[in-house]
Amino acid sequence: MKEIEASAITQAIAKLCQEANFTLGEDVLSALKQAHRTEQSPLGRETLNQIIENARIAREERLPLCQDCGTAVVFLEIGQDVHISDGDLYKAVEEGVRRGYHQGYLRKAMVSQPFSDRINTKDNTPAVIHSEIVHGDRLKIMVMPKGGGAENMSRMAMLLPNQGKKGIIDLVLKTVDEAGGNPCPPLIIGLGVGGTGEKAMLMAKKALLRRVGEPNPDPEIAQLEKEVLVRVNALGVGPMGFGGTTTALAVHAEVMPTHITSLPVAVNLQCHSARHKEIIL
Amino acid sequence: MNITSPISSKVIEELTVGTSVTISGVIYTARDAAHQRIIQSLDNGDKLPFELKGQTIYYMGPSPAPPGRVIGSAGPTTSRRMDSYTPRLLAAGIKAMIGKGSRSPEVREAIKQYKAVYLATTGGAGALLAKSVRQIETIAYEDLGAEAIMRLTVENFPAIVANDIYGGDLFEQGKAEYKRG
Known part of the structure; x- marks a missing residue:
């Protein structure tokens, strides 16, 4: 049995929300660069060039890649031998999203009651959480800010x-x-x-x-x-x-x-x- | 082609589909919520948040400005969410719109009728586009947060003509040119 403190999960999520919004994965970047080499449309190449340049600016200046910082979609793979101590797992996730979006100057996009009020919740919660129990004693957290x-x-x-x-x-x-x-x-x-x-x-x-x-x-x-x-x-x-x-x-x-x-x-x-x-x- | 916003009628005549432009001058942000309120004001004959005649609207709601910055990330949102409001705003004098993605047949028709222009810019390039923003001032609907109306002063803001007064459409033409099989 492994103990993981809820506060460690909050901290990890807050960091992941920011890193995901500032830094494009090198796999995505290299696929974009490859596309830039093969794209036949001159305007298409210019557009890809802007996208690649945008990733550089976002990473270096720690600005969001896109002003739509997304719905925070969080995937949890929870080892069956993990025990979360000192708090509620989902609450810890929500708190991480709240802190990450606040600390990172990320745009908060979630609205309440989707077909009537649509009032911004102002902290980008609730997150959309998908959790799965897996073998082992580790907790894998994946954060995917998903644009509208x-x-x-x-x-x-x-x-x-x-x-x-x-x-x-x-x-x-x-x-x-x-x-x-x-x-x-x-x-x-x-x-x-x-x-x-x-x-x-x-x-x-x-x-x-x-x-x-x-x-x-x-x-x-x-x-x-x-x-x-x-x-x-x-x-x-x-x-x-x-x-x-x-x-x-x-x-x-x-x-x-x-x-x-x-x-x-x-x-x-x-x-x-x-x-x-x-x-x- | 370097152009100044507000864009003159003479310049709009020169803007044809596929032309790359860099815009300098004043543009106003407005997304769906702001559009809805402007239409309400037009319906009720209330005071408008800004004089619409001749102006340029940018479909954009920025991320918060970190300390020491003018603006956060500032790329375009999907224009089609504004389609149902756009003909009314063009009738009221709006001359140019900046956003991403294609427009409805009704909007394209209204662009021809009112001699306006739709400019597309690169979605997901908000950090790059923020570099062109020199000044920002929230002028109306502050309660809408990122969706409030802001007056931006921009310099060399890059965009491409997507719908012109001659009925051209960049998305249709571009797709037709590169479609295979």
Whole structure:
């Protein structure tokens, strides 16, 4: 049994919220630089150049990469041999988000009652927390500030089983094409297939945490990712929707078994400001 | 092309889809909540937060300014959230809008009709775009926080003409040019 103090979790989350907003991962940055080399549209290249330069300024000056500092999506992988002492785990997470967004001069974006009052909660809480019990005695915390522009363009569909692979690809293409410049391409596309409706979307979201371009270990799924990426980049949407050959940097798919009657497919779009940071306690 | 905001009618005639511009001068921030209130004021004949005629609106709500800075991160938000309000504001005299993403057919039509321009800039480049902001002053709807109306003085703010008075659309044209298969 390992003891982890709730206050250590708060501290870790506060730091991760800030680091994620100031520093773009080197995997994302190198994918953007690669895209800059291959993009055929001059305007597309100029746009990628601005995005790369923006990451440098944000890192060096500790300014948020984007004024939309996102919903704080927090993934917790809790070892079954971990005991949280001196406090409530979820409260510790919320307090970490509160402190991180305050200390980092991050924009607070959460509003109360989504279909009526919409009053800003002023501290970016509540966070969206996904927790999972895993083997071992460690606590892994991943913080993903998720911008609204890309999240708003996410889609899901309960396909008929006989729509198969073609149905999956068509849904992604339709989603990305209709979204155009709104979700701030070049995108990372999270694709969740199988399970149930809510599970498919969660898989799609979690797939975004993978290193950019790292294929699914299953060769058939990796092949699907590759095929979808080629087709998406043939749409012509391009960086910021201005036209070009780079609409997505990567497709990350997660797949699980499903019900005999079902083919749930979820597409979670991630903008080029693909922010997430993690720590293991 | 270097342009000054407010943008003159003569310059608007020269702005065609795909032209890169750098904007210097005065622009006003407004997002959906502020748009809603401006429309209410127009409906009720109340005093407007600023004289709309000829002005430029930037769809932006910045992150808080850290100590010693003019502004935090300051990139564009998705323009389509403003689409339902935009024709009314163009009729009231707004001449230019800066944001990200494409506009509705109604907005594109209104841009032609009222001889205005829509400029797109790079979403998620808020740290870079903040460098062009020299001065900031909240002038209305302070209770909206980041969504209040602010008067910005900008210098060499980069953008690209996305919808012009001739009916051109950067997003459609760009996609058509690079679409394969």
